[in-house]
Amino acid sequence: MTLEPDSDNDKVDIQWRYANGTSCAQQVKSSKNQISKGEVVAWCKELKESKAADRYQLLxxxxxxxxVLHDAPFDGxxxxxxxxxDTLALLDQAITKVDRYLSSKRIEPLPLxxxxxxxxxLVARMLQSAIHGQPMGRDVFDGWLLTAITAAYPHAVSQRLSANCAVLWSVVDLAGPALVADxxxxxxxxxxxxxxxASTAVAEFFLLRIWTPTREMRYRPALVLPELPGETHAMRRRxxxxxxxxxxxxxxxVQQYVLFVPVKLPGYEAGEWPTGEYEVELFVKYAxxxxxxxxxxxxxAIQRDDFSVLENNETRSISVSNVEKYLHSL
Structure with missing residues (x-):
């Protein structure tokens, strides 16, 4: 977007250029007296004749x-x-639109x-750009906005970074331990x-909580395994x-095959699992x-057949999709 672009006929006050290569030229007219249809028709004609863009608007x-509204548009x-x-009303509108824009960027609500x-x-920056007819790109606008918010209210942007990240997880692969005795x-x-x-995110670690009414376990990430279809768990582990x-x-x-091992601390079980149903919850920590x-x-659900992985160096997959729970609720 460019305020007061450099043009010979000086008819364009605001010019927009879009990612698809099209453009829109806008002219702004204001008056405390009633604006007549004749004035609007003349302004529209002059704006269209400027040939400054693909589309035109008279604001x-x-x-x-x-x-004016009944017969518009004029000359396309x-x-x-x-x-x-009312400048105070315009300010309120701008504040509301900034709030909506920040929400679309996953930035939590800011104080009024x-x-x-x-x-x-923002008005001051736009006026400064208008002096030289310099365009303001969306990436520049976003960068300035995030910089200003980070300086004044950093908590909002930290919330945004995690909100913009999603972790996809649908399968638990059970495998035998490196030491069979464990x-x-x-x-x-x-x-x-x-x-x-729009900013790089850093995942520091994951954590698994696994529990039943009588058993509490924690699992931490130990290795990132290579994707080697058909290879044994021991080979991938090495x-x-x-x-x-x-x-x-x-x-x-980023996709990773993460190997989790039990946390051996007081209060947490780290031995063989009994059969039965377990609640499993995955956590992530962002920087x-x-x-x-x-x-x-x-x-x-852990069944007797699952314990075969303790001896045969293979893995068994268990889906963690919630579709079954959803179907039972219908």
Whole structure:
């Protein structure tokens, strides 16, 4: 968007250029007196003859004749509903629209005073750009906005980073431990982290909570395993690399096969699992967040056949899809 673009005929006040290559030129006219249809027709004709864009709009502020809206458009120039001349009302509209824009960017609501300050600073930046007819791209606008919010209210942006990330998890792979004497399952989770935001996100670690009414277990990530279809769990384990924090670039995803092992601390079970149903919950910790957040919770059933992995170096997959629970609720 460019305010007061450099043009010979000086008819265009605002020019928009879109990603698909099209453009829109706008002219702004205001008056405390009623604006007549004749004036609007003449302005539209002059704007269209400027040949400055693919589409044209005449933006009016103040009282207008009823025929203007009834007969518009003129010469292919759109004439939207006029705005008020009340500057306080315009400020309120701008604050509301900034709030909606921030919500679309997954930024939590800001205090009213901060939103009002953002609007005033944005107006100042636009006026500064207008002096030289410099365009303001959406990426520049977003970057300035996030910088201003980070300086004044960093908590909002940290919330946004985690809100823009999603962790896909649908399968639990049970495997035997490295030391057979331990008898507790090792767990492999195929995890995909998707970052839909405009900033790089950093996943520091994952954590599994597994429990029944009488048993509490914690599992931590130990290795990232290679994707080797058909290979034994022991082979993948030998070729694995230690788990560490990793970055997810904007608008991209990272997939990892993460091996979880039991946490051996007082109060947590770390031995062989009895058969029965278990609640399983996955947590993730992002660098931008002070604490872990829950990804998904599901119920799995451990049966006698599952214990074969303790001896045969294979894995057994258990779905953690919630569709079965949903179907039973219908």
């Amino acid at each position: 009016l502020a103040g009282p207008i004749a009823a025929a 120039v759109d004439v939207p509903t006029p705005t008020s001349m 005073s901060l939103r009002e300050s953002l609007v005033y600073e 008898r507790a399952f090792e767990i492999v989770l195929p995890l995909t982290v998707i970052n839909g935001g 070729l694995g690399r230690p788990f560490g924090d990793f970055a997810i670039a904007p608008h991209s995803s 931008s967040q002070p604490s872990v957040c829950s990804v998904k919770r599901a119920t799995i």
